[in-house]
Amino acid sequence: MHNQLAMNDPVPVITLDGPGGSGKGTVCLLLAEKLRWHILDSGSLYRLTALESMQKNVSDEAQLIEIANNMDIDYRPDGARLKVLLSGQDVTDAIRAEPVGSKASEIAAIAGVRQALLERQRAFAVSPGLLADGRDMGTVVFPHAALKIFLTARPEERAKRRYKQLKEKGIDANLPELVAELEARDKRDSERSAAPLKAADDAVLLDTTEMSIDEVVNQVLRMANQCFGTSVV
Numbered sequence: 001m002h003n004q005l006a007m008n009d010p011v012p013v014i015t016l017d018g019p020g021g022s023g024k025g026t027v028c029l030l031l032a033e034k035l036r037w038h039i040l041d042s043g044s045l046y047r048l049t050a051l052e053s054m055q056k057n058v059s060d061e062a063q064l065i066e067i068a069n070n071m072d073i074d075y076r077p078d079g080a081r082l083k084v085l086l087s088g089q090d091v092t093d094a095i096r097a098e099p100v101g102s103k104a105s106e107i108a109a110i111a112g113v114r115q116a117l118l119e120r121q122r123a124f125a126v127s128p129g130l131l132a133d134g135r136d137m138g139t140v141v142f143p144h145a146a147l148k149i150f151l152t153a154r155p156e157e158r159a160k161r162r163y164k165q166l167k168e169k170g171i172d173a174n175l176p177e178l179v180a181e182l183e184a185r186d187k188r189d190s191e192r193s194a195a196p197l198k199a200a201d202d203a204v205l206l207d208t209t210e211m212s213i214d215e216v217v218n219q220v221l222r223m224a225n226q227c228f229g230t231s232v233v
């Protein structure tokens with residue numbers, strides 16, 4: 001009976017949703033390292049669909065859905081981060097460019113594209129556990145996740161974090177423009193009818209404006225230990 005139960009136990013999943021710059025990505029990477037769990041960076045799937053559509057100069061809905069269904073993607077561990085391959089090409093940096101992010105947010109409003117990416121996302125839930133980073137992880141993709149976190153931060157703070165990340169990569173950036181871009185993206189993500197950005201009813205809300213990354217990681221880790229019986233510090 002015990003074995004049967006164990007076999008039917010779902011893979012533990014922690015969902016981390018929230019707007020861009022709320023710290024989800026960094027928090028996910030650090031938590032994955034500590035828990036030794038897998039990561040789903042769901043935004044990268046929308047960015048990959050956007051990049052391939054830009055490369056192929058495609059904007060017709062049916063063709064976008066076909067790309068989402070058939071694109072050849074792979075993730076490889078690369079030090080502290082994940083290398084992202086599209087048809088064998090390293091596109092780790094290319095998918096982070098702002099025009100790709102904007103295009104991703106545009107095509108993410110198409111229900112058929114979201115549906116095409118759904119099973120790909122669910123396939124990431126494998127033992128020993130998954131940290132799922134996105135906008136609709138707790139509401140749509142993993143509605144039965146045992147621990148759901150929704151991270152927020154004030155737009156000015158999120159823009160400052162993005163600015164710092166871009167500067168560190170040697171990319172020129174303008175702070176007021178970043179604030180405007182983030183607010184436009186938030187608006188589009190929150191107001192779309194297909195899986196809008198919103199906290200699941202059973203999500204824990206964490207405002208990270210005044211918190212350091214370590215404080216956020218430690219707080220989620222305490223919740224994970226309580227929820228999954230892990231004892232990671």
Ligand code: C5P
Pocket residue numbers: 020042043044046047101104105106108109133134135136137185189
């Ligand atoms: O998180 P990231 O900035 O990489 O996501 C890029 C875009 O992909 C977001 O602005 C959002 O429109 C879309 N997205 C989404 N659902 C997710 C993850 C990302 O709609 N689960």
